[in-house]
Amino acid sequence: xxxxxxxxxxxxxxxxxxxxxxxxxxxxxxxxxxxxxxxxxxxxxxxxxxxxxxxxxxxxxxxxxxxxxxxxxxxxxxxxxxxxxxxxxxxxxxxxxxxxxxxxxxxxxxxxxxxxxxxxxxxxxxxxxxxxxxxxxxxxxxxxxxxxxxxxxxxxxxxxxxxxxxxxxxxxxxxxxxxxxxxxxxxxxxxxxxxxxxxxxxxxxxxxxxxxxxxxxxxxxxxxxxxxxxxxxxxxxxxxxxxxxxxxxxxxxxxxxxxxxxxxxxxxxxxxxxxxxxxxxxxxxxxxxxxxxxxxxxxxxxxxxxxxxxxxxxxxxxxxxxxxxxxxxxxxxxxxxxxxxxxxxxxxxxxxxxxxxxxxxxxxxxxxxxxxxxxxxxxxxxxxxxxxxxxxxxxxxxxxxxxxxxxxxxxxxxxxxxxxxxxxxxxxxxxxxxxxxxxxxxxxxxxxxxxxxxxxxxxxxxxxxxxxxxxxxxxxxxxxxx
Numbered sequence: 001x002x003x004x005x006x007x008x009x010x011x012x013x014x015x016x017x018x019x020x021x022x023x024x025x026x027x028x029x030x031x032x033x034x035x036x037x038x039x040x041x042x043x044x045x046x047x048x049x050x051x052x053x054x055x056x057x058x059x060x061x062x063x064x065x066x067x068x069x070x071x072x073x074x075x076x077x078x079x080x081x082x083x084x085x086x087x088x089x090x091x092x093x094x095x096x097x098x099x100x101x102x103x104x105x106x107x108x109x110x111x112x113x114x115x116x117x118x119x120x121x122x123x124x125x126x127x128x129x130x131x132x133x134x135x136x137x138x139x140x141x142x143x144x145x146x147x148x149x150x151x152x153x154x155x156x157x158x159x160x161x162x163x164x165x166x167x168x169x170x171x172x173x174x175x176x177x178x179x180x181x182x183x184x185x186x187x188x189x190x191x192x193x194x195x196x197x198x199x200x201x202x203x204x205x206x207x208x209x210x211x212x213x214x215x216x217x218x219x220x221x222x223x224x225x226x227x228x229x230x231x232x233x234x235x236x237x238x239x240x241x242x243x244x245x246x247x248x249x250x251x252x253x254x255x256x257x258x259x260x261x262x263x264x265x266x267x268x269x270x271x272x273x274x275x276x277x278x279x280x281x282x283x284x285x286x287x288x289x290x291x292x293x294x295x296x297x298x299x300x301x302x303x304x305x306x307x308x309x310x311x312x313x314x315x316x317x318x319x320x321x322x323x324x325x326x327x328x329x330x331x332x333x334x335x336x337x338x339x340x341x342x343x344x345x346x347x348x349x350x351x352x353x354x355x356x357x358x359x360x361x362x363x364x365x366x367x368x369x370x371x372x373x374x375x376x377x378x379x380x381x382x383x384x385x386x387x388x389x390x391x392x393x394x395x396x397x398x399x400x401x402x403x404x405x406x407x408x409x410x411x412x413x414x415x416x417x418x419x420x421x422x423x424x425x426x427x428x429x430x431x432x433x434x435x436x437x438x439x440x441x442x443x444x445x446x447x448x449x450x451x452x453x454x455x456x457x458x459x460x461x462x463x464x465x466x467x468x469x470x471x472x473x474x475x476x477x478x479x480x481x482x
Contacts, residue, residue, distance in 0.1 A: 007032055009060075011067050013075035014042060016083055016189070023171070023189030025080070026070045030063045032056050037066065039451075040151065041170050041189075042083050047151060047404065047451075093310065093351065095365040098328040098344030103387055105378040106346055107359070107371045108142035110393040116363040118157035119352040120164060126361060127176075128369040129154030129166050135176060140359075142371065142393040146400045148181050150174055156352070160198040163473060167196040173203060174404060175447070178462075179477055181404045182449035185219050199237035200468040201447070202255075206232035212244045214257065217447045217471050218432070223257030234273030234282060240294065245270030245282050250292060262297035266290055272311045272352070276318045283309030289323050289333075303333045306342070313353045313360070322360055322374075324350025330362065330372070332379070341379055345370065346390070409452055411480045412460055419460045421481060422446050426455045435464065435472065446472045452480070 010029040025046065027038040033053050040046025053059040110128070118129030125145065129135040131153035137145045152170035159165075164176045165184065173185035173196065185203045187193060192208035201217035210230040214222040227246050234245025241252040241261055247269030252261040268286025275281070279300065280292045289303040289312045307325035314321050320340075321333040328349050332340045348364035355361075360374040373379075373388070381387070415421050421436040431453040433446040446464065462476020 009063075011063070012078060012080050013067065013070050014078035014083065015070075015073070015075045016042060023083075024075075025078070026066075026075055027080075028063045028066050030056075030059055033059045035059050035063050035066075041172075044152065044170055093349065093365060094326060095349040096307075096327045099306065100329050100342045100344040102343050102383050102385060103346045104330055104343040104360075105373040105382045105387045106390040107373050107388060108391040108393055109347060109371070110136070110138060110142060110144065110369045112136060112367045112369065114153075114367045115351075115365055116154075116367045116369070117351050118154045118166060119354055119361060119363045119369070120157040120159050121354045121356045121361050122159065122162070122164075126369065126371075127157050127164060128363055129157050130367050131169075133168065135166055136369075138369070138393070140357075140371075142391060144393060144395055144399060146402065148174075148176055149401055149403045150181065151404065155193055156196055158196055158198050160201065163198075165196070165198055167193060167205075169193070173198075175474075178474060180402055180409075182478075183404060183451065184217075184447055184449075185215055186450070187215070188213070188221070194231065194233050195235050197235045197237045197242075199239075199242075201471060201473075202237070202469065204235045204237050204242050206235040206244055206246070208232075210246045212242060212253065214242070217467065217469060217473075218430075218445055219450070225253055225257070225260075227251045228263065229269070231269060234270045236273050236275040236280065238275065238294070243273065243275065243280055243294070245273045247285075250280060250282055250297065252294070252297060264292055264297040264299065266299075267302070268308075271309060274312050274314060276314055276316075279318055281312050281314060281318075281321065283312040283323060285309075287325070289321060291318070291321070301335070301337045303331070303337050304339065305329075305331055311350045311353045311362075313355045315355050320355070322353060322355060324353055324362060328364075330360065332374070341383060343379070343382055345372075404449075404451075409459075409478055409480055411482050413482050415460045415481060419462060420464050422448070422459050422461060422464075424448075424453045424455055424457045424459075431455055433459075440464065440472070444471050446474065448474065449478070452478070 008031045012027045029036045036050045038046045112130040114130040114132035116130040120127040126138045133150040135148040152168045155167045166174045171187045172183040174181040175184040197204045203215040205213040210227045213224045229246035229248030232246040236243045244251045249265040251263045268284035270282045272283040285308045291301040307327040311324040323331045348366040350362040358375040360372040362370040433448040458481040460479045464472040
């Protein structure tokens with residue numbers, strides 16, 4: 001629908017498909033020589049990109065092309081506010097003071113400013129994402145390295161090899177592996193996301209209604225199942241199965257969607273899940289973590305806590321099992337279920353956690369990323385009342401901040417030495433991306449930002465890596481080739 005005066009014209013379009021498909025808007029405004037595009041999920045503010053043209057005539061022509069492209073993809077004129085936004089459930093949690101007699105040996109604490117659920121720790125960095133849409137990276141000693149500014153709250157952070165993804169309340173999953181994040185997956189509007197996992201490029205989504213939805217690297221629906229319970233706060237995946245935790249237990253499905261492999265009722269609804277090679281660990285509302293065999297679903301051990309379990313993790317091979325409860329306590333058990341210690345976090349309940357190199361990293365209800373010294377010596381000293389003075393990490397004055405890639409990516413006149421050229425091509429009504437440079441399979445697709453795909457356009461990337469599913473993933477910067 002076009003509106004405006006003689007100098008300003010705005011066209012607003014929507015694409016809202018029945019049966020849980022797309023739920024997006026696209027708005028183009030022309031003001032003299034300036035064209036402003038706003039796009040995103042219906043009901044959200046969306047993202048902006050502005051382009052200035054030499055003349056008003058060229059600006060109007062460019063705007064008309066953009067509108068025409070969207071109309072051909074199924075967008076139609078609409079009235080802003082006429083359709084409801086996607087359903088989003090923010091996890092409602094309570095946190096009470098710990099009853100532990102001692103406080104955990106916290107080495108450092110970084111306050112993100114908003115309640116946080118997302119955490120990932122790898123060889124080089126710690127990642128934390130909060131409900132304000134901020135993802136921060138830190139080194140293992142707490143030095144803040146960078147900030148990613150995403151359009152909506154971060155539900156969780158997941159890793160697939162060395163690719164890092166953030167699942168957000170706007171229904172998109174952003175690839176954070178390059179300097180500029182980009183939307184790698186777009187989840188159907190009727191899916192009220194609770195948790196995500198990615199394995200070999202396949203996105204597994206669990207939701208409020210107890211559904212499991214699987215999407216491939218090209219953002220195309222593969223299969224879906226509805227489990228026996230609702231409120232599915234756990235999904236984990238490996239080569240053998242996808243493991244779905246909900247308020248009636250854990251259900252395992254074949255990775256190809258072939259059907260249910262097993263179902264195990266748990267002691268209370270599942271609120272969090274962790275996996276090792278041969279076992280799953282389900283934290284429940286009834287104060288336990290239960291270890292389940294991946295092969296059969298049998299309950300192999302139970303780890304008792306004193307309040308509802310919000311998160312859990314293990315040391316390698318499950319030698320030690322850790323849990324965080326609703327009463328701001330953190331626990332450690334041996335593999336067989338014997339409680340070794342219980343300590344207060346000193347700052348809210350742990351909503352997610354990960355163990356690495358004798359340290360336990362927590363994200364808490366007050367939005368903090370907390371690094372706990374989980375070595376035997378440090379814990380013994382803490383139980384006796386001796387703990388280090390926790391260092392409060394401060395943001396750098398000039399912290400690098402990165403927002404999602406849009407159509408306004410940098411351009412280059414020629415491909416730099418060692419870089420790789422890819423091209424956008426139209427296939428079966430969709431725009432795909434294939435490699436042009438020698439040495440690659442030109443029939444394979446490239447996982448690539450949808451917002452900057454344009455038939456015939458070529459881009460330069462720093463590196464491509466082969467994924468097991470038979471496609472390429474981008475590493476490094478993306479620039480448009482003139």
